[in-house]
Amino acid sequence: MPRYTFKEFKSDQEVRWCPGCGDHGVLAALQRALPDVTEALGYSKERYVVVSGIGCSSRLPYYMNTYGFHSIHGRATAISTGIKVANPDLTVWQACGDGDALAIGGNHFIHAVRRNVDINIILFNNQIYGLTKGQYSPTSRFGAISKTSPYGTVEQPFNPGSLVLGAKGTFFARSLDSELKLNSEIMLAAAKHDGCSVMEMLVNCVIFNDGTHKVISDKEHRADRTIVLRHGEKMIFGKNRDKGLVLDGMGLRVVTIGENGVTENDVLVHDAHSDNVGIHMMLADMKYPDFPVALGVIRDVKAVTYDDGVRDQVIDQKAKSKIQCVDDLLRSGSTWEVK
Amino acid sequence: MQHKVIDTKDVVIRFAGDSGDGMQLTGSLFADMSAIFGNGLSTFPDYPAEIRAPHGTVSGVSGFQVHIGSEQVTTPGDFCDLLVAMNPAALKANAKWLKRTAMVLMDADTFDEDGLKRAGLGEDPITELHIEDRTIIVAPITTLTHESLKDSGLDKKTIEKCKNMFTLGMACYIYNRPMEYIFQYLERKFGKKKPELVEPNKKVLKDGFNYAANIQAIANTYSIEPAQQPKGLYRNINGNQATAWGLLAAAEKANLPLFCGSYPITPATGILEELALHKSLGAKTVQAEDEIAGVCTAIGAAFAGNLAVTTTSGPGLSLKSEALGLAVMTELPLVVVDVQRAGPSTGIPTKTEQTDLNQALYGRNGECPMVVMAAHSPAHCFDAAFNAAKIAVEHMTPVLLLTEGFLGNGSEPWLIPSMKDYPKIVPPFAQPNTVYKPFQRDPETLVRRWAVPGMAGCEHRVGGLEKNHDGVISSDPANHEMMCRERYEKVQRVPVPKLEVECGPLKGGRLLVVSWGGTYGHVSSAVNAAMAEDCDVAFAHFDYIMPLPSNTADVFANYDKILVCELNSGQFVNYLRAELPQFKYAQLNKVQGQPFLVQEIVDAIKSNY
Numbered sequence: 001m002p003r004y005t006f007k008e009f010k011s012d013q014e015v016r017w018c019p020g021c022g023d024h025g026v027l028a029a030l031q032r033a034l035p036d037v038t039e040a041l042g043y044s045k046e047r048y049v050v051v052s053g054i055g056c057s058s059r060l061p062y063y064m065n066t067y068g069f070h071s072i073h074g075r076a077t078a079i080s081t082g083i084k085v086a087n088p089d090l091t092v093w094q095a096c097g098d099g100d101a102l103a104i105g106g107n108h109f110i111h112a113v114r115r116n117v118d119i120n121i122i123l124f125n126n127q128i129y130g131l132t133k134g135q136y137s138p139t140s141r142f143g144a145i146s147k148t149s150p151y152g153t154v155e156q157p158f159n160p161g162s163l164v165l166g167a168k169g170t171f172f173a174r175s176l177d178s179e180l181k182l183n184s185e186i187m188l189a190a191a192k193h194d195g196c197s198v199m200e201m202l203v204n205c206v207i208f209n210d211g212t213h214k215v216i217s218d219k220e221h222r223a224d225r226t227i228v229l230r231h232g233e234k235m236i237f238g239k240n241r242d243k244g245l246v247l248d249g250m251g252l253r254v255v256t257i258g259e260n261g262v263t264e265n266d267v268l269v270h271d272a273h274s275d276n277v278g279i280h281m282m283l284a285d286m287k288y289p290d291f292p293v294a295l296g297v298i299r300d301v302k303a304v305t306y307d308d309g310v311r312d313q314v315i316d317q318k319a320k321s322k323i324q325c326v327d328d329l330l331r332s333g334s335t336w337e338v339k
Numbered sequence: 340m341q342h343k344v345i346d347t348k349d350v351v352i353r354f355a356g357d358s359g360d361g362m363q364l365t366g367s368l369f370a371d372m373s374a375i376f377g378n379g380l381s382t383f384p385d386y387p388a389e390i391r392a393p394h395g396t397v398s399g400v401s402g403f404q405v406h407i408g409s410e411q412v413t414t415p416g417d418f419c420d421l422l423v424a425m426n427p428a429a430l431k432a433n434a435k436w437l438k439r440t441a442m443v444l445m446d447a448d449t450f451d452e453d454g455l456k457r458a459g460l461g462e463d464p465i466t467e468l469h470i471e472d473r474t475i476i477v478a479p480i481t482t483l484t485h486e487s488l489k490d491s492g493l494d495k496k497t498i499e500k501c502k503n504m505f506t507l508g509m510a511c512y513i514y515n516r517p518m519e520y521i522f523q524y525l526e527r528k529f530g531k532k533k534p535e536l537v538e539p540n541k542k543v544l545k546d547g548f549n550y551a552a553n554i555q556a557i558a559n560t561y562s563i564e565p566a567q568q569p570k571g572l573y574r575n576i577n578g579n580q581a582t583a584w585g586l587l588a589a590a591e592k593a594n595l596p597l598f599c600g601s602y603p604i605t606p607a608t609g610i611l612e613e614l615a616l617h618k619s620l621g622a623k624t625v626q627a628e629d630e631i632a633g634v635c636t637a638i639g640a641a642f643a644g645n646l647a648v649t650t651t652s653g654p655g656l657s658l659k660s661e662a663l664g665l666a667v668m669t670e671l672p673l674v675v676v677d678v679q680r681a682g683p684s685t686g687i688p689t690k691t692e693q694t695d696l697n698q699a700l701y702g703r704n705g706e707c708p709m710v711v712m713a714a715h716s717p718a719h720c721f722d723a724a725f726n727a728a729k730i731a732v733e734h735m736t737p738v739l740l741l742t743e744g745f746l747g748n749g750s751e752p753w754l755i756p757s758m759k760d761y762p763k764i765v766p767p768f769a770q771p772n773t774v775y776k777p778f779q780r781d782p783e784t785l786v787r788r789w790a791v792p793g794m795a796g797c798e799h800r801v802g803g804l805e806k807n808h809d810g811v812i813s814s815d816p817a818n819h820e821m822m823c824r825e826r827y828e829k830v831q832r833v834p835v836p837k838l839e840v841e842c843g844p845l846k847g848g849r850l851l852v853v854s855w856g857g858t859y860g861h862v863s864s865a866v867n868a869a870m871a872e873d874c875d876v877a878f879a880h881f882d883y884i885m886p887l888p889s890n891t892a893d894v895f896a897n898y899d900k901i902l903v904c905e906l907n908s909g910q911f912v913n914y915l916r917a918e919l920p921q922f923k924y925a926q927l928n929k930v931q932g933q934p935f936l937v938q939e940i941v942d943a944i945k946s947n948y
Binding site for chain 1: 632635638642
């Protein structure tokens with residue numbers, strides 16, 4: 001098979017996101033990741049299906065030169081599930097926003113995670129409704145001012161990570177829109193993961209929520225306020241690579257290596273493959289300023305997938321059942337002959 | 340007293356009791372046994388929404404009506420010849436369905452002070468319910484069942500569960516039914532899992548039969564000869580099962596895997612349950628998290644190249660509306676089955692109606708046409724589902740198949756067809772590695788081609804946004820109007836069978852009686868009855884509603900007046916008024932959650948004749 005480049009995954013459609021929108025970076029990362037995915041997993045391009053719901057980020061399928069389905073608000077996850085179950089040989093990618101996946105489509109989202117359908121969900125989280133021009137979303141922080149919350153919201157936001165892990169999700173990763181390389185790396189890991197992979201991309205909306213992630217994404221502070229987790233590597237972060245995470249009683253604590261007798265050996269090693277969801281939950285829940293925000297693949301565990309389960313039952317029954325065609329079915333059970 | 344066996348053409352038996360008394364099973368067994376005996380048959384389960392409503396109350400009465408005949412039977416019958424009432428509430432709820440000549444079989448043990456009070460009856464229910472002139476047989480069925488099984492070693496609760504077998508035994512005596520089938524059923528049901536229940540149930544059944552033979556109260560018994568039927572292999576089938584099997588048959592003929600995404604809802608759940616059984620035929624079922632996910636998983640499966648189906652009932656169809664618009668816009672094949680029930684809202688979930696027609700035709704945003712068709716009997720659900728799938732796949736359109744609770748749960752004998760007699764279904768697949776334009780159409784049928792993920796070189800995007808023929812998003816005014824017109828015209832060009840006048844004058848008639856869907860049996864029976872009373876009326880039935888048969892206007896033109904009978908307030912007649920305004924229409928409507936009575940239709944025919 002010839003090696004694809006990102007160009008083969010680019011469609012001829014003009015990208016219509018606002019200049020400076022964080023979605024551009026995620027699209028670029030996906031187009032750069034898919035040649036690697038294709039090579040690593042032996043897929044051919046016609047096996048990719050990119051699905052979306054409604055919202056700014058849901059325009060993404062039009063920009064991919066693959067099979068694509070731009071569906072209706074909130075339902076991308078249900079459509080992806082249908083595609084994957086109908087043909088498990090396809091590789092399904094989904095683009096959806098925080099409103100799309102967590103408000104109107106929240107039900108489908110948690111059930112796809114619970115069932116562990118083998119789809120790759122890129123959740124564009126800009127904490128705002130952009131396409132309807134600036135209303136608060138289920139991930140907007142408490143008190144956020146928007147057109148529909150002129151005096152601030154009075155509701156707690158979802159943290160997508162804890163939602164996914166609470167629903168027994170098998171794969172969760174988080175990143176920033178501008179982390180092109182890390183994002184492609186996450187996407188490759190998601191592709192390799194059998195089951196429902198949720199990748200939360202913290203994206204900036206330049207028009208309606210500019211700078212919503214700035215406090216952590218700002219180049220100046222990013223290294224100190226985020227931590228990139230990689231399986232098997234020490235949980236070390238900081239501009240000077242001198243900060244780390246350690247377990248302290250029931251929780252996590254930030255330490256400085258070289259201070260108070262703390263050495264690198266005391267710092268936790270990330271185990272994304274651990275079944276125990278407790279520490280993954282703590283990592284996903286970390287918030288600035290008490291903690292660095294966790295980026296990278298936080299959880300990646302093996303579990304049976306829904307689509308395999310459905311397919312296996314069909315294979316199993318085909319081998320076992322006396323009913324092999326509809327004529328057999330029609331004649332099964334109680335019948336009688338009129339002579 | 341001399342015992343007589345009276346030959347009779349047909350009888351209607353209604354089994355009624357508490358929801359937990361096993362009346363649905365008793366009725367089904369009586370029906371199946373009669374079907375195997377060779378009688379014409381139609382059944383009507385009439386049960387409450389509560390699984391176990393308060394014991395002994397009228398709201399908890401579950402009924403099962405069986406109509407058997409020595410000729411073909413097309414309705415479950417208006418009124419009954421025998422009512423089995425397992426408690427006072429069952430008697431109270433069903434007294435109004437007794438023929439003048441009817442027999443009532445009551446369990447005396449339940450007609451105590453408490454039982455009468457629970458049913459809201461006084462000391463003398465027979466007088467109170469004005470049924471003194473019927474033949475009333477009061478048998479201590481509970482006591483006799485206990486007596487029959489006193490040496491069985493079974494506990495009290497298990498013994499009481501057998502009392503429905505006692506009544507079934509009595510009914511077998513009264514109607515000269517061979518009990519062999521029930522013995523076989525009991526062996527099948529309990530033989531492996533609970534073998535200790537086989538003999539006790541058989542014994543109670545036989546004791547019920549013998550008891551009926553020995554008491555003097557039953558003067559005559561009845562014999563219903565087998566009906567003249569075409570030769571062949573038969574089975575009993577209900578509408579939901581037939582719908583599921585019709586879909587499986589279509590998948591086989593189309594050589595596509597069947598995918599069903601559904602959410603449980605009364606009375607449609609039986610279809611999903613039936614499909615879930617038949618994985619050996621490649622059926623994949625997804626019990627979705629909600630109705631919307633049901634249809635959306637199906638739309639995804641259609642995009643991925645499966646024969647996609649979603650099944651539901653009225654409120655569920657409302658939830659699916661937006662997604663059905665997506666299926667229309669993306670022009671993907673999809674079968675939607677709506678087993679209609681009494682609405683609006685939750686309505687009366689277990690009762691039948693034809694009130695979703697407007698929703699089927701118009702219940703979506705924008706101009707959103709899809710094929711709408713209806714099944715006319717339990718067994719016909721097989722052909723209707725097959726044809727719905729054939730149209731969906733070959734014309735790249737969603738098809739809405741309307742059935743009804745009455746059809747879904749009702750059953751009838753069915754001459755088993757052979758798949759070799761069914762046509763092939765040919766999906767309009769695109770050719771890999773050719774130039775593919777998603778909405779380029781066949782000039783005759785306006786059908787687009789189907790490129791399925793995995794097909795190399797045909798990568799394309801579909802979605803809810805308006806597009807041009809090339810599949811590119813377009814908000815061009817002229818393009819939008821053209822695409823709307825093409826989507827409508829594509830549905831109009833689906834070839835459907837011609838409307839046939841089934842009986843009565845073909846030309847120059849005074850009255851054409853028209854029906855659609857599950858009222859077929861009642862309306863055809865009524866037309867026959869009216870003809871027997873010298874009303875020279877004609878009858879035509881619609882299986883296809885959108886599009887209408889192309890000759891509809893030609894047929895209607897032969898009559899002075901068209902009488903449209905339907906179980907709603909006039910949805911089909913108003914559709915006909917809009918489509919074919921040049922004719923004179925009359926209407927018969929009923930919105931009670933109950934099927935028509937044949938007599939109601941006969942009366943309407945006479946007053947419009």
